[in-house]
Amino acid sequence: MSERKILVTSALPYANGQIHIGHLVEYIQTDVWVRFQKLRGNRCLYFCADDTHGAAITIAADKKKITPEEFIAAVSQDHQKDFADFGIEFDNYGSTNTPETFRFCDEIWKAIRKAGLVVEKEIEQYYDPEAKRFLADRYIRGTCPKCGKTDQYGDNCECGATYSATDLIDPKSAISGTTPELRKSKHLFVEVEKLHEFLADWVEHSGALQNEVANFLKGQFLCDPLYAWDVSRPAPYFGFEIPDSPGNYWYVWFDAPIGYIGSTLQWCQKHGENIEDWWKNPDVEIHHFIGKDICYFHTLFWPAMLKMAGFTLPRKVHIHGFLTVDGEKMSKSKGTFVLARTYLNHLDPAYLRYFFASKTSSHVDDLDLNLAEMEAKVNADLVGNIVNIASRTAKFANLTGLAEVYPDDGGLFAQAVAQSETIAEAFEQCDYGKALRSILECGFRANKYIEEMAPWTLRKQWAALDKDPQADPAAKDELFARLRDSVTVGLNLFRQIVVYLSPILPTLARQTEELLGSPITSWSDVEKPLVGSNVNEYKYMMTRVPKEGIEAMIEETKQLEEASRVQAGEEQVQADAAGVCDDQWKDSGQMLIDEPMSETITIDDFTKVDLRVGRIVQAEQVKEARKLLKLKISLGGGHTRQVFAGIKAAYPEPEKLVGRLVIFVANSQPRQMKFGLSEGMVVASGPGGPDVFLTFPDEGAKPGMRLH
Numbered sequence: 121m122s123e124r125k126i127l128v129t130s131a132l133p134y135a136n137g138q139i140h141i142g143h144l145v146e147y148i149q150t151d152v153w154v155r156f157q158k159l160r161g162n163r164c165l166y167f168c169a170d171d172t173h174g175a176a177i178t179i180a181a182d183k184k185k186i187t188p189e190e191f192i193a194a195v196s197q198d199h200q201k202d203f204a205d206f207g208i209e210f211d212n213y214g215s216t217n218t219p220e221t222f223r224f225c226d227e228i229w230k231a232i233r234k235a236g237l238v239v240e241k242e243i244e245q246y247y248d249p250e251a252k253r254f255l256a257d258r259y260i261r262g263t264c265p266k267c268g269k270t271d272q273y274g275d276n277c278e279c280g281a282t283y284s285a286t287d288l289i290d291p292k293s294a295i296s297g298t299t300p301e302l303r304k305s306k307h308l309f310v311e312v313e314k315l316h317e318f319l320a321d322w323v324e325h326s327g328a329l330q331n332e333v334a335n336f337l338k339g340q341f342l343c344d345p346l347y348a349w350d351v352s353r354p355a356p357y358f359g360f361e362i363p364d365s366p367g368n369y370w371y372v373w374f375d376a377p378i379g380y381i382g383s384t385l386q387w388c389q390k391h392g393e394n395i396e397d398w399w400k401n402p403d404v405e406i407h408h409f410i411g412k413d414i415c416y417f418h419t420l421f422w423p424a425m426l427k428m429a430g431f432t433l434p435r436k437v438h439i440h441g442f443l444t445v446d447g448e449k450m451s452k453s454k455g456t457f458v459l460a461r462t463y464l465n466h467l468d469p470a471y472l473r474y475f476f477a478s479k480t481s482s483h484v485d486d487l488d489l490n491l492a493e494m495e496a497k498v499n500a501d502l503v504g505n506i507v508n509i510a511s512r513t514a515k516f517a518n519l520t521g522l523a524e525v526y527p528d529d530g531g532l533f534a535q536a537v538a539q540s541e542t543i544a545e546a547f548e549q550c551d552y553g554k555a556l557r558s559i560l561e562c563g564f565r566a567n568k569y570i571e572e573m574a575p576w577t578l579r580k581q582w583a584a585l586d587k588d589p590q591a592d593p594a595a596k597d598e599l600f601a602r603l604r605d606s607v608t609v610g611l612n613l614f615r616q617i618v619v620y621l622s623p624i625l626p627t628l629a630r631q632t633e634e635l636l637g638s639p640i641t642s643w644s645d646v647e648k649p650l651v652g653s654n655v656n657e658y659k660y661m662m663t664r665v666p667k668e669g670i671e672a673m674i675e676e677t678k679q680l681e682e683a684s685r686v687q688a689g690e691e692q693v694q695a696d697a698a699g700v701c702d703d704q705w706k707d708s709g710q711m712l713i714d715e716p717m718s719e720t721i722t723i724d725d726f727t728k729v730d731l732r733v734g735r736i737v738q739a740e741q742v743k744e745a746r747k748l749l750k751l752k753i754s755l756g757g758g759h760t761r762q763v764f765a766g767i768k769a770a771y772p773e774p775e776k777l778v779g780r781l782v783i784f785v786a787n788s789q790p791r792q793m794k795f796g797l798s799e800g801m802v803v804a805s806g807p808g809g810p811d812v813f814l815t816f817p818d819e820g821a822k823p824g825m826r827l828h
């Protein structure tokens with residue numbers, strides 16, 4: 121097989137927050153893949169950078185009374201330290217705020233202009249005359265026009281209502297507290313619709329996307345004309361001023377992915393390579409790893425930009441789901457919103473790398489971190505199975521060294537070699553869970569062998585003979601040889617497993633290299649046993665997961681939350697809460713699309729819809745239907761309704777929905793569907809496909825209650 125040239129990226133973390141364990145799902149997934157490719161002998165480079173632009177950065181820097189440049193420099197240090205301590209190894213870690221990134225923003229922008237895709241539109245937006253800046257919805261607070269609650273955001277209220285900022289009663293700037301005024305400004309839009317045919321073809325035929333993602337894009341976006349993307353922001357804005365539109369800046373989402381190319385250029389400059397060889401070379405495979413929340417940008421807007429400017433399109437966009445902890449969204453108050461640093465203060469990063477890997481598949485599913493499960497899995501798989509092989513054999517190796525010739529092991533070594541391509545294919549497909557199942561089998565076989573050989577007994581018997589001057593020297597030699605053989609087999613089987621595991625557990629690989637005095641440099645290291653060498657003193661490799669470490673981590677997380685509350689008052693807590701979804705700060709998906717609000721309705725119009733609290737009492741997949749789940753909803757008092765809801769992709773395990781409350785439209789006209797009668801609708805949000813979110817009433821609500 122000839123060497124592949126592979127360029128890999130992870131999404132750029134936003135500079136307005138610290139790395140938390142939710143982020144690490146992606147960086148660990150990517151790092152494992154990159155290490156695997158390097159081990160396979162491919163030329164693989166891994167690039168990332170801090171995403172540094174946008175109003176949120178200026179505001180955060182102002183609060184600390186430092187410049188945005190100082191602010192992002194400090195954050196970048198923290199981010200890089202967290203990544204390094206989790207064993208995530210980039211070939212270059214840059215920043216979007218660099219001349220290198222600017223160069224490609226400019227190049228791509230010129231290409232889009234030249235292709236006639238840029239149009240100017242006037243936008244009316246709130247402006248803070250004191251802070252002298254336009255206000256994104258996040259920075260406007262006011263009274264909810266629906267329920268009258270004060271101090272709500274510019275686009276949504278705690279009551280669940282969404283509205284446009286101009287509907288807010290008594291709006292105030294969250295920055296200065298003054299009343300904002302409506303001002304018109306010019307924004308630049310990219311008319312991506314002109315590339316509709318190209319994008320539809322790319323989504324359908326390139327093979328770059330997981331099936332569920334391609335279907336989602338087809339069903340959600342490509343079936344309609346694509347909205348023009350608003351890619352500029354008026355001054356003041358922390359970012360790059362658009363050269364041919366003075367006073368306007370590229371919106372943070374325009375330059376974020378271009379940071380991949382900027383980071384590559386920094387690496388090229390350090391290594392005397394040519395950027396075109398990496399980004400304008402069809403032989404290079406470009407692989408992006410991203411979360412499902414930013415799928416839209418990377419699968420429609422980004423390919424369009426690359427195409428226009430003559431860059432290589434991604435070979436594959438690997439999209440993963442979100443992290444939940446114990447089945448729920450990460451929560452600060454429950455102590456499950458764990459910062460990377462907090463984790464590192466209490467637990468070995470290898471645990472999380474291993475656990476996340478064991479849960480990683482090639483699909484977009486969410487990944488659940490159940491801490492008790494992590495503990496059990498690491499203790500059983502790593503400590504009890506894998507490391508146990510070394511600890512039970514290496515201590516005798518001081519005495520025996522490794523045999524000159526690899527002994528007869530009943531075919532165990534060959535069996536592990538034979539699994540090589542199956543395991544490699546699973547890694548290639550990001551199906552690390554599958555790879556690990558295969559690797560653990562090798563471990564079980566090795567342990568069984570050691571159990572049978574019982575080197576500890578051989579060692580005792582040999583020692584007894586060694587002390588006995590009357591002992592038969594031949595019998596003594598025979599025992600010694602058996603001990604040496606069992607140690608040689610045990611340690612070689614262990615090393616094979618460690619080679620396979622090394623993309624996931626680089627530290628274990630380094631420890632094994634040290635123990636056996638032999639570097640692990642290639643996947644094919646599994647094929648050739650080590651013989652005739654000495655073995656160094658065995659040092660412990662991994663301990664069981666300390667329960668108190670988990671507890672201390674949760675406790676510290678709760679305290680951090682408490683401290684931020686006390687220290688900075690309510691305002692800071694709200695800022696942090698918004699930081700939960702870092703990407704929201706830069707406005708996610710919907711904000712780029714000028715999706716209009718619906719027409720105003722009267723209260724009477726609203727009350728025509730009979731919304732009820734319902735409880736899901738049955739939920740099952742409709743096998744023949746691509747999108748549907750069949751739900752039985754209880755409305756209390758023995759009333760139930762059957763509903764077919766298009767939420768299959770979002771809730772692949774419908775049984776988990778049973779027992780949960782939903783909001784139910786009780787008076788919609790029943791619909792006869794292919795699979796039966798649908799008697800109502802459940803309320804959900806989100807664009808569709810895997811991104812559908814059922815809306816749950818708060819605790820205490822009872823089935824049958826009416827919403828008003």
Ligand SMILES: [Zn+2]
Pocket residue numbers: 264265266267268269277278279280281
């Ligand atoms: Zn409200």
